[in-house]
Structure formats: C-alpha cells, structure tokens
Amino acid sequence: MGSKGMGMNLFTEKLERHHGRRIILYAGIEAQMSKSSTYTELPVVKWSRHFKNVVATFMTMSKSITWPRVVLFGDSITQFSFQANGWGSEIANKLARKCDVVNRGLSGYNSRWATVVLPRIIPKRAPDASIAAVTIAFGANDCSLEGKRIPNKNPQQHVPCEEYKENLKEMVKFLASAGVSNDKVILITPPPLHEEWWEKECILKGSSLNRLNSVTGQYAQACVQTASHCGVDVLDLWSLMQKDGEDFSVYLSDGLHLSDKGNQFVAEHLWRLLESRVADLPFILPYWADVDPKTPENSLL
Numbered sequence: 141m142g143s144k145g146m147g148m149n150l151f152t153e154k155l156e157r158h159h160g161r162r163i164i165l166y167a168g169i170e171a172q173m174s175k176s177s178t179y180t181e182l183p184v185v186k187w188s189r190h191f192k193n194v195v196a197t198f199m200t201m202s203k204s205i206t207w208p209r210v211v212l213f214g215d216s217i218t219q220f221s222f223q224a225n226g227w228g229s230e231i232a233n234k235l236a237r238k239c240d241v242v243n244r245g246l247s248g249y250n251s252r253w254a255t256v257v258l259p260r261i262i263p264k265r266a267p268d269a270s271i272a273a274v275t276i277a278f279g280a281n282d283c284s285l286e287g288k289r290i291p292n293k294n295p296q297q298h299v300p301c302e303e304y305k306e307n308l309k310e311m312v313k314f315l316a317s318a319g320v321s322n323d324k325v326i327l328i329t330p331p332p333l334h335e336e337w338w339e340k341e342c343i344l345k346g347s348s349l350n351r352l353n354s355v356t357g358q359y360a361q362a363c364v365q366t367a368s369h370c371g372v373d374v375l376d377l378w379s380l381m382q383k384d385g386e387d388f389s390v391y392l393s394d395g396l397h398l399s400d401k402g403n404q405f406v407a408e409h410l411w412r413l414l415e416s417r418v419a420d421l422p423f424i425l426p427y428w429a430d431v432d433p434k435t436p437e438n439s440l441l
Contacts, residue, residue, distance in 0.1 A: 203441065206270050208239045208421055210414065213254070213261065214277030214328065217398060219245025225400045230407035231414065238421045239272055250299045251278040251307035258311055264318045271320050273417045275375075275410070276311055277328035279304065280396060283359040285350050301362050308366045326413050327367045329360035331377040331402065332388045337395030351396070373413050380409060 212218050212228050221228030222243045232241035244261050246254070254276075262271070282299035299307070312325055333356045339349040360378030367374035381388040381402075391402030398406065431439040 205424060207424065208270050208272040208418075210235065210239055210241045210272050210418070211244055211262065211274045212241065212277070213244045213258065213274060215245065215249050215279075215281055216247035217245070217280060217331070218243065218275070218277050219247045220397060221245060221403065221406075225403055227398070227403040227406035227410065230403070231410065234411065235418060235421075237424050239418055245277075248281060248297065249278070250281040250297050251304050251311075252282075252299050254278050255307050255310050255314075258314055259318075262315065262318050262320065264314070269319065271324060272421065273324045273326060273414055274315060274320055275326045275328055276308065277330075278308070279359040279363055280330035280356070283330065283351060283356045285352065285355065301358055304359055305362045305366045308363060309370060312366075312370045312372055322370060322372045324417060325370075325372040326410070327363050327372060327374045328406075328410070329363040329374065329376045329378045330356050331391060331396075331398065332356060332381050334389050334392050334395035337389070337392065339395070341394050341396070375406075375409055375413060377406065377409075381405065 210231065212221060212231075218228065220226060222232075223229070228241060228243055228245075235241055246257065249257070262274070281297040282301075282304045284295075284297040286295055286298045286300075308327060312322065312327075315325055316322060333351050333353040335349060335351070335353055338351060342349050357378055360376060364374050364376050364379075381391050391399055391405055393399040393402070426439050
C-alpha cells in the first residue's frame with residue numbers, strides 16, 4: 141500500500157473513533173484508496189453534503205486548541221483544593237473558558253520528594269508558553285517534628301528547614317529551565333497549625349502530636365525568604381491567617397487542613413496574585429450567540 145493509502149486508512153480510523161461507527165461510503169473510499177498511490181487515480185465519487193461536513197471535521201481535528209494552564213503543585217492542602225468549596229475549584233471556576241487549572245497536589249509529600257516529581261509533571265523540553273502560572277505549596281509536612289530529637293514523631297515526612305529552602309530554590313530554578321519564568325511562579329506557605337485539634341487527630345491514629353505551630357512558622361518564614369531570594373511572589377498563609385491576633389481556627393477543619401472558610405480565604409488571596417497573570421487571556425471560542433448557525437466552521441475554525 142502506498143503512503144496515500146496508509147493515510148486514508150488512518151483517516152477512516154479517526155472518523156470511526158470520532159463518530160463511533162463507520163459509514164459504508166467511507167469504507168468504500170478506503171478500499172479504493174488502498175489500491176491507489178495517488179489521489180488522482182481515485183474514481184469519481186459523489187460526495188454527500190454530510191460527508192463533506194465530516195471531512196471538514198476531520199481536517200480540523202489537527203487544529204487543536206492550546207488551553208493555557210495554571211498548575212497547582214503541593215501537598216494535601218493542594219490535593220484537597222478541588223473538593224467541594226475548595227480553593228482550587230474556585231480558581232478553576234474563575235478561569236473557565238480561559239485556562240485549565242491542573243491539580244497536582246500530592247497528599248503527605250514534602251519538598252524533598254517534590255523536587256524528584258516536578259520534572260515528571262512539567263517536563264524539561266521546549267519552553268512551555270502555555271503555562272500561565274505555577275503555585276508551589278509545600279512545608280506542612282516538611283515541618284513535622286524530627287524523630288531523632290523527639291521520640292515517636294514523624295521522621296519520614298520531616299525535612300530540615302535549610303534543606304526545605306534549598307528544595308524550593310531548586311524547584312523555581314527547574315521551572316525556569318523548563319520555560320516557566322519567575323514571574324509565573326507563586327510560593328505558598330503552610331497555614332498555621334492548631335495544635336490542640338491536630339493532637340486529637342494524631343491520637344486517633346495512634347501517635348502523639350507531631351507538629352507545632354511555632355515550627356510551622358519557621359518554615360513559613362523560610363518560604364517567604366526563599367521567594368524574596370528567587371524573585372517570585374509568595375502567599376504567606378501562616379502570617380495572614382494570624383494577622384492582628386485573629387482566631388485562625390476558623391480557617392482549619394482538623395487543625396492542619398483547611399475548612400470551607402479557609403479555602404475561601406486562600407482562593408481570595410491567591411486570586412489577587414493570579415489575576416494579573418491571566419488578565420490578558422482571551423475567552424476561548426466564541427460566545428454561542430456569535431456562532432454562524434449556517435456555516436459554524438466560519439466561526440469556530
């Protein structure tokens with residue numbers, strides 16, 4: 141079979157996938173094409189209007205739409221952000237028809253593991269202009285108390301504060317090498333920890349309190365310092381949620397993770413940082429009332 145025949149084979153296969161079935165007319169053309177090496181050898185075929193429309197559809201399948209992306213990379217506070225009333229879903233709703241919001245939250249992960257995973261999430265290849273922004277939110281697990289110093293704590297997730305800072309720097313540096321410039325990166329600190337509530341959760345799991353709010357604050361400050369060093373924006377949840385002695389417990393569900401109000405808080409403050417980065421993104425595809433009903437391809441291609 142010539143290359144043209146192979147192309148037509150692929151053509152009918154794509155039509156079948158696109159429409160869920162193969163119409164006999166298409167199969168007939170496929171058979172004729174398989175015997176020909178050029179389009180000029182094809183017999184005259186009476187093309188129906190429907191077939192022409194299907195061909196037009198196929199021909200435009202290769203004209204894929206590139207949707208810009210906002211990538212949310214972090215631990216459980218990011219992973220859970222797409223739950224009902226989550227901050228991630230709120231951001232996604234604001235950016236509907238403009239940008240895809242991609243949740244790459246990994247519950248339980250720390251910054252050390254994140255540096256290993258990030259190149260698999262945003263591969264290092266040609267500069268990725270489709271990425272509008274990336275948020276990096278780690279630290280809530282890194283700040284787990286170290287088992288060597290305090291027995292029965294959480295050494296598996298613990299990352300020393302200095303290493304945490306270097307891991308954040310490494311991720312920002314990697315993103316730059318992958319074509320995601322610093323002006324598209326936002327670091328997010330862990331929120332404050334309500335020790336009494338979180339201790340109850342730990343006891344239910346058969347352990348003792350494995351985090352302290354004061355230590356979480358050290359990691360939050362390290363995140364802020366790293367953002368300044370790297371020249372990227374930062375959302376300091378730990379400080380904002382405790383501003384002016386505010387009762388931050390309303391922002392938490394179990395002492396560590398966010399409540400509905402906490403999710404709303406993050407969405408509002410993150411949007412202030414994101415809005416300028418996505419303000420110029422166009423509305424993808426025309427408003428339905430602007431589509432030409434007689435020749436929709438004129439409006440949609």
